[in-house]
Amino acid sequence: MPILTTPAILLRSHPYSETSRVLRFYTRDIGLVGAMARGVRKGASRGRGGTASFGEGVAVITFRDSRDLQSLHEFTPTNAHLGLARDFRRLAGASVAAELVLRHAQQEPHPELFEALSGGLGRLEATGPEGVVGEVLSLCWSIVQLLGFGPELEVCTACGVVLEDGDMGRFDLEEGAIRGPGCPAAEGARRIGPVARTHLTAFLHGEVPPGLRGRRAHLSLLDDFTTFHMLGGRRLESFRFLEPESFPDRDAPAHT
Ligand SMILES: [Zn+2]
Secondary structure, three states, X not given: OOEEEEEEEEXXXXXXXXXXXXXXXXXXXXXXXXXXXXXXXXXXXXXXXXOOOOOEEEEEEEOOOOOOEEEEEXXXXXXXXXXXXXXXXXXXXXXXXXXXXXXXXXXXXXXXXXXXXXHHHHHHHHOOHHHHHHHHHHHHHHHHHHXXXXXXXXXXXXXXXXXXXXXXXXXXXXXXXXXXXXXXXXXXXXXXXXHHHHHHHHHHOOOOOOOOXXXXXXHHHHHHHHHHHOOOXXXXXXXXXXXXXXXXXXXXXXXX
Protein backbone atom coordinates (compact mmCIF):
# COMPACT_ATOMS: atom_id res chain seq x y z
CA MET A 1 0.00 0.00 0.00
CA PRO A 2 1.40 3.45 -0.84
CA ILE A 3 2.74 5.51 2.02
CA LEU A 4 2.44 9.26 1.68
CA THR A 5 4.41 11.84 3.63
CA THR A 6 2.97 15.34 3.45
CA PRO A 7 2.88 18.63 5.32
CA ALA A 8 -0.47 18.70 7.11
CA ILE A 9 -2.60 20.85 9.40
CA LEU A 10 -4.88 19.11 11.86
CA LEU A 11 -8.34 20.64 11.63
CA ARG A 12 -10.38 18.30 13.78
CA SER A 13 -9.94 15.31 15.97
CA HIS A 14 -12.58 13.16 17.58
CA PRO A 15 -12.47 9.92 19.50
CA TYR A 16 -13.45 6.77 17.68
CA SER A 17 -12.83 4.28 20.45
CA GLU A 18 -10.85 4.09 23.70
CA THR A 19 -7.59 3.91 21.82
CA SER A 20 -8.23 5.44 18.45
CA ARG A 21 -9.22 8.77 16.98
CA VAL A 22 -10.37 10.07 13.65
CA LEU A 23 -8.28 13.03 12.55
CA ARG A 24 -9.14 15.39 9.73
CA PHE A 25 -6.19 17.08 8.11
CA TYR A 26 -5.72 19.59 5.40
CA THR A 27 -2.60 18.44 3.61
CA ARG A 28 -0.43 20.11 1.03
CA ASP A 29 -0.22 17.08 -1.23
CA ILE A 30 -3.71 15.56 -1.22
CA GLY A 31 -5.94 18.26 0.24
CA LEU A 32 -8.57 17.30 2.78
CA VAL A 33 -8.12 13.85 4.24
CA GLY A 34 -9.55 11.87 7.14
CA ALA A 35 -7.31 9.35 8.84
CA MET A 36 -7.70 6.86 11.64
CA ALA A 37 -5.03 7.08 14.33
CA ARG A 38 -4.80 3.89 16.35
CA GLY A 39 -3.13 3.41 19.67
CA VAL A 40 -3.83 6.91 20.96
CA ARG A 41 -4.73 6.69 24.62
CA LYS A 42 -7.59 8.84 25.77
CA GLY A 43 -6.26 12.15 26.98
CA ALA A 44 -2.66 11.05 26.63
CA SER A 45 -1.92 13.50 23.87
CA ARG A 46 -3.50 16.49 25.53
CA GLY A 47 -1.09 19.33 25.96
CA ARG A 48 1.52 17.70 23.77
CA GLY A 49 0.02 19.24 20.69
CA GLY A 50 -0.02 15.86 18.98
CA THR A 51 -3.73 15.76 18.32
CA ALA A 52 -4.65 19.31 19.28
CA SER A 53 -6.50 21.19 16.59
CA PHE A 54 -4.54 23.49 14.28
CA GLY A 55 -1.27 21.71 14.95
CA GLU A 56 0.86 21.78 11.83
CA GLY A 57 3.42 19.18 10.97
CA VAL A 58 4.22 16.20 8.82
CA ALA A 59 1.72 13.37 8.43
CA VAL A 60 2.66 9.91 7.25
CA ILE A 61 -0.44 8.27 5.87
CA THR A 62 -1.05 4.84 4.45
CA PHE A 63 -3.13 5.90 1.54
CA ARG A 64 -5.59 4.04 -0.62
CA ASP A 65 -7.61 6.06 -3.07
CA SER A 66 -10.75 3.97 -2.69
CA ARG A 67 -11.10 4.54 1.04
CA ASP A 68 -12.92 7.38 2.74
CA LEU A 69 -10.81 7.06 5.82
CA GLN A 70 -7.08 6.57 5.49
CA SER A 71 -4.75 5.16 8.08
CA LEU A 72 -2.42 7.51 9.95
CA HIS A 73 1.00 6.06 10.52
CA GLU A 74 2.48 9.10 12.25
CA PHE A 75 1.95 12.80 12.76
CA THR A 76 4.93 14.84 13.88
CA PRO A 77 3.97 18.41 14.80
CA THR A 78 6.48 21.04 13.80
CA ASN A 79 4.32 23.92 15.03
CA ALA A 80 1.54 23.13 17.51
CA HIS A 81 0.10 26.67 17.18
CA LEU A 82 -0.64 26.59 20.90
CA GLY A 83 -1.07 30.36 20.83
CA LEU A 84 -4.32 29.79 18.93
CA ALA A 85 -5.73 27.39 21.49
CA ARG A 86 -4.96 29.71 24.40
CA ASP A 87 -6.90 32.75 23.20
CA PHE A 88 -10.62 32.34 22.62
CA ARG A 89 -10.80 35.01 19.92
CA ARG A 90 -7.96 33.52 17.90
CA LEU A 91 -9.40 30.07 18.45
CA ALA A 92 -12.81 31.27 17.24
CA GLY A 93 -11.30 32.73 14.08
CA ALA A 94 -9.28 29.60 13.37
CA SER A 95 -12.43 27.52 13.94
CA VAL A 96 -14.36 29.49 11.32
CA ALA A 97 -11.54 28.95 8.82
CA ALA A 98 -11.40 25.23 9.65
CA GLU A 99 -15.15 24.84 9.23
CA LEU A 100 -15.08 26.39 5.75
CA VAL A 101 -12.26 24.07 4.69
CA LEU A 102 -13.89 20.98 6.24
CA ARG A 103 -17.18 21.69 4.48
CA HIS A 104 -15.91 22.60 1.03
CA ALA A 105 -12.37 21.46 0.38
CA GLN A 106 -11.83 18.24 -1.56
CA GLN A 107 -9.44 15.37 -1.32
CA GLU A 108 -7.28 16.80 -4.08
CA PRO A 109 -4.18 18.96 -4.05
CA HIS A 110 -4.76 22.70 -3.71
CA PRO A 111 -1.39 24.05 -2.58
CA GLU A 112 -2.52 27.69 -2.56
CA LEU A 113 -5.26 26.78 -0.09
CA PHE A 114 -2.74 24.95 2.07
CA GLU A 115 -0.44 27.99 2.03
CA ALA A 116 -3.30 30.37 2.81
CA LEU A 117 -4.34 28.26 5.78
CA SER A 118 -0.84 27.67 7.06
CA GLY A 119 0.31 31.28 6.62
CA GLY A 120 -2.96 32.74 7.90
CA LEU A 121 -3.02 30.62 11.06
CA GLY A 122 0.59 31.60 11.74
CA ARG A 123 -0.18 35.31 11.39
CA LEU A 124 -3.35 34.98 13.48
CA GLU A 125 -1.27 33.42 16.22
CA ALA A 126 1.52 36.00 16.02
CA THR A 127 -0.41 39.26 15.76
CA GLY A 128 -1.09 41.54 18.72
CA PRO A 129 -4.59 41.76 20.24
CA GLU A 130 -5.56 44.68 17.99
CA GLY A 131 -4.65 42.71 14.87
CA VAL A 132 -6.79 39.65 15.52
CA VAL A 133 -9.94 40.68 13.66
CA GLY A 134 -7.97 41.80 10.60
CA GLU A 135 -6.12 38.49 10.46
CA VAL A 136 -9.36 36.52 10.92
CA LEU A 137 -10.99 38.45 8.06
CA SER A 138 -7.97 37.96 5.82
CA LEU A 139 -7.66 34.25 6.63
CA CYS A 140 -11.36 33.48 6.16
CA TRP A 141 -12.03 35.61 3.08
CA SER A 142 -8.93 34.23 1.33
CA ILE A 143 -10.25 30.72 1.98
CA VAL A 144 -13.67 31.73 0.64
CA GLN A 145 -11.95 33.01 -2.48
CA LEU A 146 -9.69 29.96 -2.98
CA LEU A 147 -12.64 27.62 -2.54
CA GLY A 148 -14.35 29.43 -5.42
CA PHE A 149 -17.05 31.30 -3.47
CA GLY A 150 -15.55 34.79 -3.61
CA PRO A 151 -17.97 37.68 -4.16
CA GLU A 152 -17.87 39.87 -7.26
CA LEU A 153 -16.85 43.38 -6.26
CA GLU A 154 -15.95 45.15 -9.50
CA VAL A 155 -19.12 45.00 -11.54
CA CYS A 156 -22.76 45.70 -10.70
CA THR A 157 -24.54 42.35 -10.64
CA ALA A 158 -27.75 43.88 -12.01
CA CYS A 159 -26.58 45.95 -14.99
CA GLY A 160 -22.95 44.94 -15.53
CA VAL A 161 -21.56 48.45 -15.17
CA VAL A 162 -18.07 48.63 -13.65
CA LEU A 163 -18.21 50.54 -10.38
CA GLU A 164 -16.21 53.74 -10.26
CA ASP A 165 -13.61 54.19 -7.55
CA GLY A 166 -15.81 56.51 -5.49
CA ASP A 167 -19.14 54.72 -5.94
CA MET A 168 -21.27 53.67 -3.02
CA GLY A 169 -22.51 50.16 -3.70
CA ARG A 170 -24.84 47.76 -1.97
CA PHE A 171 -23.98 44.20 -1.19
CA ASP A 172 -26.51 41.77 -2.64
CA LEU A 173 -26.14 38.86 -0.22
CA GLU A 174 -28.00 36.27 -2.26
CA GLU A 175 -26.11 37.07 -5.45
CA GLY A 176 -22.84 37.33 -3.56
CA ALA A 177 -22.13 40.48 -5.53
CA ILE A 178 -22.35 44.26 -5.57
CA ARG A 179 -25.05 46.52 -6.96
CA GLY A 180 -23.94 49.87 -8.21
CA PRO A 181 -25.51 53.22 -7.28
CA GLY A 182 -27.74 53.17 -10.37
CA CYS A 183 -29.54 49.94 -9.52
CA PRO A 184 -32.07 49.35 -6.76
CA ALA A 185 -31.03 46.85 -4.11
CA ALA A 186 -33.02 44.62 -1.81
CA GLU A 187 -34.36 46.28 1.29
CA GLY A 188 -31.82 46.08 4.06
CA ALA A 189 -28.93 45.38 1.69
CA ARG A 190 -25.81 46.74 3.37
CA ARG A 191 -24.06 49.73 1.94
CA ILE A 192 -20.51 49.09 0.92
CA GLY A 193 -18.47 52.16 0.13
CA PRO A 194 -15.23 52.48 -1.81
CA VAL A 195 -12.99 51.98 1.24
CA ALA A 196 -14.83 48.90 2.48
CA ARG A 197 -14.73 47.48 -1.06
CA THR A 198 -10.98 48.02 -1.27
CA HIS A 199 -10.51 46.42 2.12
CA LEU A 200 -12.65 43.43 1.22
CA THR A 201 -10.63 42.98 -1.98
CA ALA A 202 -7.45 42.93 0.12
CA PHE A 203 -8.95 40.28 2.44
CA LEU A 204 -9.87 38.10 -0.53
CA HIS A 205 -6.20 38.17 -1.52
CA GLY A 206 -5.13 37.20 1.98
CA GLU A 207 -3.92 40.65 3.00
CA VAL A 208 -4.81 42.90 5.91
CA PRO A 209 -5.34 46.42 4.55
CA PRO A 210 -3.58 49.23 6.37
CA GLY A 211 -5.95 51.53 8.23
CA LEU A 212 -8.63 48.87 8.57
CA ARG A 213 -11.84 50.25 10.00
CA GLY A 214 -15.38 49.00 10.40
CA ARG A 215 -14.27 45.67 11.84
CA ARG A 216 -17.71 44.94 13.16
CA ALA A 217 -19.37 45.50 9.77
CA HIS A 218 -16.72 43.35 8.09
CA LEU A 219 -17.26 40.50 10.57
CA SER A 220 -21.00 40.74 10.11
CA LEU A 221 -20.64 40.54 6.31
CA LEU A 222 -18.34 37.51 6.58
CA ASP A 223 -20.80 35.85 8.96
CA ASP A 224 -23.83 36.50 6.73
CA PHE A 225 -21.99 35.60 3.53
CA THR A 226 -20.59 32.28 4.76
CA THR A 227 -23.86 31.35 6.45
CA PHE A 228 -25.79 31.89 3.23
CA HIS A 229 -23.34 30.58 0.65
CA MET A 230 -21.27 27.98 2.45
CA LEU A 231 -22.96 26.77 5.62
CA GLY A 232 -26.46 25.91 4.47
CA GLY A 233 -28.04 28.72 6.48
CA ARG A 234 -26.60 27.71 9.86
CA ARG A 235 -24.54 30.35 11.60
CA LEU A 236 -21.29 29.40 13.25
CA GLU A 237 -21.24 29.95 17.00
CA SER A 238 -17.64 31.08 16.75
CA PHE A 239 -18.67 34.46 15.37
CA ARG A 240 -20.14 35.37 18.75
CA PHE A 241 -16.66 35.35 20.24
CA LEU A 242 -15.35 37.64 17.54
CA GLU A 243 -17.81 40.45 18.02
CA PRO A 244 -16.08 43.72 18.80
CA GLU A 245 -18.19 44.11 21.96
CA SER A 246 -16.47 41.13 23.45
CA PHE A 247 -13.06 42.78 23.48
CA PRO A 248 -11.95 46.18 24.62
CA ASP A 249 -10.29 47.81 21.62
CA ARG A 250 -13.50 48.05 19.56
CA ASP A 251 -12.81 50.03 16.44
CA ALA A 252 -11.00 52.78 18.22
CA PRO A 253 -7.57 53.71 16.95
CA ALA A 254 -4.68 52.24 18.88
CA HIS A 255 -3.64 54.47 21.76
CA THR A 256 -0.13 53.18 22.00
ZN1 LIG B 1 -26.23 48.39 -11.88
